[in-house]
Amino acid sequence: MKGDFIHQVKQLSRLLFLFLLLFIVLFGGLFYWVNRPPKPALEIDEIIPVVAVDDSIENGIHLATGFVDDEGMQATIQNCTNCHSAKLVTQNRMSREGWEATIRWMQETQNLWDLGNNEDLILSYLAKNYAPTSKGRRQNIDQTVWYELE
Template sequence: MKRDFNHQVKQLSRILFSFLLLFIVLFAGLFYWVNRSPDTIQETEEVIPLVAVDDSIENGIHLATGFVDDDGMQATIQNCTNCHSAKLVTQNRMSREGWEATIRWMQETQNLWDLGDNEDLILTYLAKNYAPDSKGRRQNINQTEWYELE
Protein backbone atom coordinates (compact mmCIF):
# COMPACT_ATOMS: atom_id res chain seq x y z
CA MET A 1 0.00 0.00 0.00
CA LYS A 2 2.86 2.34 0.86
CA ARG A 3 4.49 1.49 -2.47
CA ASP A 4 1.32 2.47 -4.38
CA PHE A 5 1.20 5.76 -2.52
CA ASN A 6 4.83 6.58 -3.38
CA HIS A 7 4.18 5.69 -7.02
CA GLN A 8 1.16 8.01 -7.15
CA VAL A 9 3.14 10.86 -5.55
CA LYS A 10 5.88 10.46 -8.18
CA GLN A 11 3.33 10.52 -11.00
CA LEU A 12 1.63 13.61 -9.56
CA SER A 13 4.97 15.40 -9.16
CA ARG A 14 5.86 14.61 -12.80
CA ILE A 15 2.53 16.01 -13.99
CA LEU A 16 2.92 19.18 -11.88
CA PHE A 17 6.50 19.63 -13.11
CA SER A 18 5.29 19.28 -16.72
CA PHE A 19 2.63 21.95 -16.18
CA LEU A 20 5.14 24.26 -14.52
CA LEU A 21 7.58 23.83 -17.39
CA LEU A 22 4.80 24.50 -19.93
CA PHE A 23 3.75 27.64 -18.04
CA ILE A 24 7.34 28.95 -17.99
CA VAL A 25 7.78 28.36 -21.74
CA LEU A 26 4.47 30.08 -22.56
CA PHE A 27 5.23 33.02 -20.27
CA ALA A 28 8.72 33.45 -21.78
CA GLY A 29 7.25 33.41 -25.30
CA LEU A 30 4.62 35.96 -24.38
CA PHE A 31 7.22 38.17 -22.69
CA TYR A 32 9.44 38.03 -25.79
CA TRP A 33 6.55 38.83 -28.14
CA VAL A 34 5.37 41.83 -26.10
CA ASN A 35 8.86 43.29 -25.59
CA ARG A 36 10.38 42.72 -29.02
CA SER A 37 12.19 45.68 -30.50
CA PRO A 38 10.50 47.74 -33.22
CA ASP A 39 13.16 46.85 -35.79
CA THR A 40 12.15 43.17 -35.54
CA ILE A 41 8.58 44.06 -36.45
CA GLN A 42 8.10 43.82 -40.19
CA GLU A 43 6.68 46.84 -41.95
CA THR A 44 3.69 46.25 -44.19
CA GLU A 45 3.35 47.78 -47.60
CA GLU A 46 -0.29 48.62 -46.98
CA VAL A 47 -1.01 52.23 -46.13
CA ILE A 48 -4.16 52.76 -44.14
CA PRO A 49 -5.64 56.15 -45.01
CA LEU A 50 -6.98 58.47 -42.35
CA VAL A 51 -10.62 59.42 -42.46
CA ALA A 52 -11.07 61.87 -45.29
CA VAL A 53 -12.23 65.29 -44.16
CA ASP A 54 -14.22 67.47 -46.49
CA ASP A 55 -12.41 70.82 -46.52
CA SER A 56 -15.10 72.47 -48.61
CA ILE A 57 -16.02 76.05 -47.82
CA GLU A 58 -19.51 77.23 -48.64
CA ASN A 59 -20.82 80.72 -47.90
CA GLY A 60 -17.75 81.38 -45.75
CA ILE A 61 -18.34 78.31 -43.54
CA HIS A 62 -16.12 75.22 -43.36
CA LEU A 63 -18.66 72.46 -44.03
CA ALA A 64 -17.00 69.71 -41.97
CA THR A 65 -16.77 71.75 -38.76
CA GLY A 66 -19.02 74.78 -39.11
CA PHE A 67 -16.10 77.14 -38.43
CA VAL A 68 -16.02 80.54 -40.09
CA ASP A 69 -13.44 80.60 -42.91
CA ASP A 70 -10.76 83.06 -41.78
CA ASP A 71 -7.07 83.26 -40.88
CA GLY A 72 -6.40 80.78 -38.08
CA MET A 73 -9.24 78.42 -38.93
CA GLN A 74 -6.96 75.47 -39.77
CA ALA A 75 -4.87 75.93 -36.60
CA THR A 76 -8.08 76.08 -34.57
CA ILE A 77 -9.44 72.94 -36.22
CA GLN A 78 -6.18 71.06 -35.66
CA ASN A 79 -5.85 72.03 -32.00
CA CYS A 80 -9.48 72.10 -30.85
CA THR A 81 -11.24 69.26 -32.63
CA ASN A 82 -8.71 66.62 -31.56
CA CYS A 83 -10.39 66.55 -28.15
CA HIS A 84 -13.93 67.78 -28.66
CA SER A 85 -16.54 68.59 -31.24
CA ALA A 86 -16.35 71.80 -33.24
CA LYS A 87 -19.87 72.52 -31.92
CA LEU A 88 -18.37 73.13 -28.49
CA VAL A 89 -16.48 76.06 -30.00
CA THR A 90 -19.11 77.41 -32.38
CA GLN A 91 -21.88 77.48 -29.79
CA ASN A 92 -19.89 79.74 -27.46
CA ARG A 93 -19.23 83.46 -27.59
CA MET A 94 -16.39 84.96 -25.57
CA SER A 95 -13.97 87.84 -25.59
CA ARG A 96 -10.28 87.19 -26.21
CA GLU A 97 -9.77 87.10 -22.44
CA GLY A 98 -12.59 84.59 -22.07
CA TRP A 99 -11.15 82.32 -24.76
CA GLU A 100 -7.71 82.59 -23.17
CA ALA A 101 -9.13 81.70 -19.75
CA THR A 102 -10.89 78.71 -21.30
CA ILE A 103 -7.65 77.54 -22.93
CA ARG A 104 -5.81 77.91 -19.58
CA TRP A 105 -8.55 75.90 -17.85
CA MET A 106 -8.24 73.14 -20.47
CA GLN A 107 -4.46 73.13 -20.05
CA GLU A 108 -4.71 72.91 -16.26
CA THR A 109 -7.52 70.39 -15.98
CA GLN A 110 -8.00 68.62 -19.31
CA ASN A 111 -4.37 67.98 -20.40
CA LEU A 112 -4.44 70.41 -23.32
CA TRP A 113 -0.93 70.77 -24.70
CA ASP A 114 1.00 74.03 -24.99
CA LEU A 115 -0.25 75.73 -28.15
CA GLY A 116 3.07 77.51 -28.71
CA ASP A 117 3.12 79.95 -31.63
CA ASN A 118 -0.41 78.89 -32.62
CA GLU A 119 -1.94 80.30 -29.44
CA ASP A 120 -2.00 83.92 -30.59
CA LEU A 121 -3.36 82.91 -34.01
CA ILE A 122 -6.11 80.78 -32.42
CA LEU A 123 -7.05 83.45 -29.88
CA THR A 124 -7.25 86.09 -32.61
CA TYR A 125 -9.43 83.80 -34.74
CA LEU A 126 -11.78 82.93 -31.86
CA ALA A 127 -12.04 86.52 -30.58
CA LYS A 128 -12.84 87.81 -34.06
CA ASN A 129 -15.29 85.13 -35.21
CA TYR A 130 -16.82 83.97 -31.93
CA ALA A 131 -16.97 87.20 -29.94
CA PRO A 132 -19.98 87.96 -27.73
CA ASP A 133 -23.09 89.10 -29.58
CA SER A 134 -24.89 92.14 -28.33
CA LYS A 135 -27.77 89.79 -27.51
CA GLY A 136 -25.68 87.27 -25.55
CA ARG A 137 -25.81 83.51 -25.95
CA ARG A 138 -29.59 83.51 -26.17
CA GLN A 139 -32.30 86.13 -26.07
CA ASN A 140 -34.36 86.66 -22.96
CA ILE A 141 -37.67 84.87 -22.85
CA ASN A 142 -40.47 87.38 -23.35
CA GLN A 143 -43.49 85.24 -22.61
CA THR A 144 -46.41 87.53 -21.87
CA GLU A 145 -49.28 85.08 -22.15
CA TRP A 146 -49.44 82.79 -19.16
CA TYR A 147 -51.59 79.75 -18.73
CA GLU A 148 -52.56 77.67 -15.73
CA LEU A 149 -51.71 74.03 -15.36
CA GLU A 150 -54.68 71.83 -14.69
Protein backbone atom coordinates in the same frame (compact mmCIF):
# COMPACT_ATOMS: atom_id res chain seq x y z
CA MET B 1 6.17 9.34 17.85
CA LYS B 2 4.90 12.83 18.51
CA GLY B 3 7.50 14.24 16.08
CA ASP B 4 6.35 11.83 13.35
CA PHE B 5 2.75 13.04 13.73
CA ILE B 6 3.77 16.71 13.42
CA HIS B 7 5.92 15.88 10.40
CA GLN B 8 2.98 14.09 8.75
CA VAL B 9 0.64 17.05 9.42
CA LYS B 10 3.16 19.44 7.86
CA GLN B 11 3.50 17.21 4.78
CA LEU B 12 -0.29 16.95 4.50
CA SER B 13 -0.70 20.72 4.79
CA ARG B 14 1.95 21.28 2.08
CA LEU B 15 0.22 18.75 -0.14
CA LEU B 16 -3.17 20.44 0.39
CA PHE B 17 -1.63 23.84 -0.34
CA LEU B 18 -0.11 22.57 -3.60
CA PHE B 19 -3.41 20.92 -4.55
CA LEU B 20 -5.29 24.18 -3.87
CA LEU B 21 -2.75 26.19 -5.88
CA LEU B 22 -3.00 23.74 -8.79
CA PHE B 23 -6.80 23.90 -8.64
CA ILE B 24 -6.78 27.71 -8.73
CA VAL B 25 -4.39 27.79 -11.71
CA LEU B 26 -6.35 25.16 -13.65
CA PHE B 27 -9.71 26.74 -12.84
CA GLY B 28 -8.43 30.20 -13.81
CA GLY B 29 -7.05 28.85 -17.08
CA LEU B 30 -10.31 27.07 -17.86
CA PHE B 31 -12.31 30.22 -17.04
CA TYR B 32 -10.10 32.31 -19.34
CA TRP B 33 -10.30 29.73 -22.14
CA VAL B 34 -14.11 29.64 -22.00
CA ASN B 35 -14.55 33.44 -21.75
CA ARG B 36 -11.75 34.69 -23.99
CA PRO B 37 -12.75 37.14 -26.72
CA PRO B 38 -12.90 35.68 -30.20
CA LYS B 39 -10.05 36.47 -32.52
CA PRO B 40 -11.10 38.68 -35.43
CA ALA B 41 -11.07 36.94 -38.76
CA LEU B 42 -8.56 38.53 -41.08
CA GLU B 43 -9.42 38.42 -44.72
CA ILE B 44 -6.89 39.52 -47.26
CA ASP B 45 -9.55 40.53 -49.76
CA GLU B 46 -11.25 42.87 -47.31
CA ILE B 47 -11.01 46.53 -48.34
CA ILE B 48 -11.41 49.18 -45.68
CA PRO B 49 -12.81 52.37 -47.16
CA VAL B 50 -11.06 55.62 -46.33
CA VAL B 51 -13.42 58.45 -45.46
CA ALA B 52 -12.18 61.76 -46.77
CA VAL B 53 -12.82 64.88 -44.73
CA ASP B 54 -14.77 67.46 -46.67
CA ASP B 55 -12.63 70.60 -46.60
CA SER B 56 -14.97 72.61 -48.77
CA ILE B 57 -16.10 76.10 -47.84
CA GLU B 58 -19.60 77.31 -48.61
CA ASN B 59 -20.88 80.81 -47.82
CA GLY B 60 -17.78 81.44 -45.70
CA ILE B 61 -18.37 78.36 -43.52
CA HIS B 62 -16.14 75.28 -43.38
CA LEU B 63 -18.68 72.51 -44.04
CA ALA B 64 -17.00 69.75 -42.02
CA THR B 65 -16.72 71.77 -38.80
CA GLY B 66 -19.00 74.79 -39.10
CA PHE B 67 -16.10 77.16 -38.42
CA VAL B 68 -16.03 80.58 -40.06
CA ASP B 69 -13.48 80.64 -42.90
CA ASP B 70 -10.83 83.10 -41.77
CA GLU B 71 -7.13 83.28 -40.96
CA GLY B 72 -6.39 80.85 -38.14
CA MET B 73 -9.23 78.44 -38.94
CA GLN B 74 -6.92 75.52 -39.82
CA ALA B 75 -4.83 75.98 -36.66
CA THR B 76 -8.03 76.09 -34.62
CA ILE B 77 -9.35 72.93 -36.27
CA GLN B 78 -6.06 71.10 -35.74
CA ASN B 79 -5.74 72.06 -32.07
CA CYS B 80 -9.36 72.13 -30.88
CA THR B 81 -11.15 69.31 -32.68
CA ASN B 82 -8.64 66.67 -31.61
CA CYS B 83 -10.32 66.59 -28.20
CA HIS B 84 -13.86 67.85 -28.70
CA SER B 85 -16.43 68.68 -31.31
CA ALA B 86 -16.26 71.92 -33.26
CA LYS B 87 -19.79 72.58 -31.98
CA LEU B 88 -18.34 73.18 -28.53
CA VAL B 89 -16.42 76.11 -29.99
CA THR B 90 -19.07 77.49 -32.35
CA GLN B 91 -21.82 77.55 -29.73
CA ASN B 92 -19.76 79.73 -27.38
CA ARG B 93 -19.13 83.47 -27.54
CA MET B 94 -16.28 84.96 -25.53
CA SER B 95 -13.87 87.85 -25.58
CA ARG B 96 -10.17 87.23 -26.22
CA GLU B 97 -9.63 87.15 -22.45
CA GLY B 98 -12.45 84.64 -22.06
CA TRP B 99 -11.02 82.36 -24.76
CA GLU B 100 -7.57 82.64 -23.19
CA ALA B 101 -8.97 81.75 -19.76
CA THR B 102 -10.72 78.74 -21.30
CA ILE B 103 -7.49 77.59 -22.94
CA ARG B 104 -5.63 77.96 -19.61
CA TRP B 105 -8.35 75.95 -17.87
CA MET B 106 -8.05 73.19 -20.49
CA GLN B 107 -4.26 73.18 -20.08
CA GLU B 108 -4.48 72.96 -16.29
CA THR B 109 -7.30 70.43 -15.98
CA GLN B 110 -7.83 68.68 -19.33
CA ASN B 111 -4.22 68.02 -20.45
CA LEU B 112 -4.29 70.45 -23.35
CA TRP B 113 -0.80 70.81 -24.75
CA ASP B 114 1.14 74.05 -25.09
CA LEU B 115 -0.15 75.75 -28.25
CA GLY B 116 3.16 77.54 -28.84
CA ASN B 117 3.15 80.00 -31.73
CA ASN B 118 -0.38 78.91 -32.69
CA GLU B 119 -1.88 80.31 -29.48
CA ASP B 120 -1.94 83.94 -30.63
CA LEU B 121 -3.33 82.93 -34.05
CA ILE B 122 -6.06 80.79 -32.44
CA LEU B 123 -6.98 83.46 -29.89
CA SER B 124 -7.21 86.10 -32.63
CA TYR B 125 -9.40 83.80 -34.73
CA LEU B 126 -11.73 82.95 -31.85
CA ALA B 127 -11.96 86.54 -30.57
CA LYS B 128 -12.80 87.83 -34.04
CA ASN B 129 -15.26 85.15 -35.18
CA TYR B 130 -16.77 83.98 -31.89
CA ALA B 131 -16.91 87.19 -29.87
CA PRO B 132 -19.92 88.06 -27.70
CA THR B 133 -22.86 89.41 -29.68
CA SER B 134 -26.02 91.14 -28.59
CA LYS B 135 -28.35 89.56 -31.10
CA GLY B 136 -30.32 87.69 -28.44
CA ARG B 137 -31.47 84.14 -28.41
CA ARG B 138 -32.36 83.98 -32.08
CA GLN B 139 -32.79 86.21 -35.09
CA ASN B 140 -36.15 87.85 -35.63
CA ILE B 141 -38.57 85.96 -37.81
CA ASP B 142 -38.88 87.69 -41.18
CA GLN B 143 -42.36 86.66 -42.17
CA THR B 144 -44.61 89.06 -44.05
CA VAL B 145 -47.77 86.97 -44.25
CA TRP B 146 -49.51 86.55 -40.89
CA TYR B 147 -52.50 84.41 -40.14
CA GLU B 148 -54.88 84.14 -37.21
CA LEU B 149 -55.10 81.04 -35.09
CA GLU B 150 -58.59 79.66 -34.72
